[in-house]
Amino acid sequence: MADYHIAPFDCLAEQFERLPGIGSKTAARLAYYMISVPQEEALQFADAIVDARRKLHYCRICCNLTDKDICSICADERRDKSVICVVEDIRDVIALEKTQEFYVSYHVLHGVISPMKGILPDMLRIKELLSRLKDGTVKEVVMATNATVEGEATAMYLSKLIKPLGIRVTRLAYGLPVGGDLEYADEVTLTRAIQGRSEL
Amino acid sequence: MADYHIAPFDCLAEQFERLPGIGSKTAARLAYYMISVPQEEALQFADAIVDARRKLHYCRICCNLTDKDICSICADERRDKSVICVVEDIRDVIALEKTQEFYVSYHVLHGVISPMKGILPDMLRIKELLSRLKDGTVKEVVMATNATVEGEATAMYLSKLIKPLGIRVTRLAYGLPVGGDLEYADEVTLTRAIQGRSEL
Numbered sequence: 062m063a064d065y066h067i068a069p070f071d072c073l074a075e076q077f078e079r080l081p082g083i084g085s086k087t088a089a090r091l092a093y094y095m096i097s098v099p100q101e102e103a104l105q106f107a108d109a110i111v112d113a114r115r116k117l118h119y120c121r122i123c124c125n126l127t128d129k130d131i132c133s134i135c136a137d138e139r140r141d142k143s144v145i146c147v148v149e150d151i152r153d154v155i156a157l158e159k160t161q162e163f164y165v166s167y168h169v170l171h172g173v174i175s176p177m178k179g180i181l182p183d184m185l186r187i188k189e190l191l192s193r194l195k196d197g198t199v200k201e202v203v204m205a206t207n208a209t210v211e212g213e214a215t216a217m218y219l220s221k222l223i224k225p226l227g228i229r230v231t232r233l234a235y236g237l238p239v240g241g242d243l244e245y246a247d248e249v250t251l252t253r254a255i256q257g258r259s260e261l
Numbered sequence: 262m263a264d265y266h267i268a269p270f271d272c273l274a275e276q277f278e279r280l281p282g283i284g285s286k287t288a289a290r291l292a293y294y295m296i297s298v299p300q301e302e303a304l305q306f307a308d309a310i311v312d313a314r315r316k317l318h319y320c321r322i323c324c325n326l327t328d329k330d331i332c333s334i335c336a337d338e339r340r341d342k343s344v345i346c347v348v349e350d351i352r353d354v355i356a357l358e359k360t361q362e363f364y365v366s367y368h369v370l371h372g373v374i375s376p377m378k379g380i381l382p383d384m385l386r387i388k389e390l391l392s393r394l395k396d397g398t399v400k401e402v403v404m405a406t407n408a409t410v411e412g413e414a415t416a417m418y419l420s421k422l423i424k425p426l427g428i429r430v431t432r433l434a435y436g437l438p439v440g441g442d443l444e445y446a447d448e449v450t451l452t453r454a455i456q457g458r459s460e461l
Binding site for chain 2 (some may be wrong): 068082105109110114126133142150152
């Protein structure tokens, strides 16, 4: 006699287990939760998934996620269209927008170049970025890819493509996180903080 | 200008945030994952929820989760029907079944008595349990509620109801977890392990 199994429950738990960072115990717990909430709430959850998938797509200009033809950032006339901030994914746009400091346009690559994982430049939204640079309105491209090896390499790759067009290419600053303790900072971050030191 | 929001995405993230143990950052990450997987996979996930809710209900006899009229444990003729193991929820059944040691019938209470949380005895499946004890086939009821204050209190409450019927009431043993280090065991567990010591 094997373990006790109920097909629809196992199937639901398996679906939860496919989510990133969810192990089999948590998946079973979430599936159980989904069974024990009122029917209506569970169906709302299912609807939210179907709804999100049906309505969301990528902005025609910046490849950001949107439920319209052009995302609200690209449609915003007050933004500085001469600066494009290049990010890896839409969560980075959300993070940068939270600063309420940077009213520019974005470009979402949807990944970084990573030959190890089989992600090559033509699998990212690089063509779309380059075509935005043709009409001469863009004066600066800010690389805001993650501070990882792949993020760095992607920024370098793009800068080599964009600089010949006579457009300024910059990178977000490296340094100590605000509120962070110096003694807990890693050597690489500290080295970058020293190199990038500024006049007081 | 506020944060960047896309209604269907926020709605999906909110649904994930309602799950137990999922915070807002994880919810956003899971919502983003759900947007980036192939359409088919996302719809499978939604279907699994709808399917589980439509097909699953409680077993007429033991209140365990099942997609049939009577769950496969109650339907199993080889099991010892003279012993009922009382548990808090269906995950406990699954855990006990994994031992492959205990071929008895179960009864799922769907909670424990907890006046603090407003859960009173008549909100649990206690009536159903008592009605199973009437015909005299049951000789022993094993309390397998969790080793918490509420679990203990519920076991005590049930034992006071069941003992007068001339049925043996037992409790799972307390003691050191197998493979556990004695020095890391808490005092209460150690005290119980000492009290419950057995001849070698």
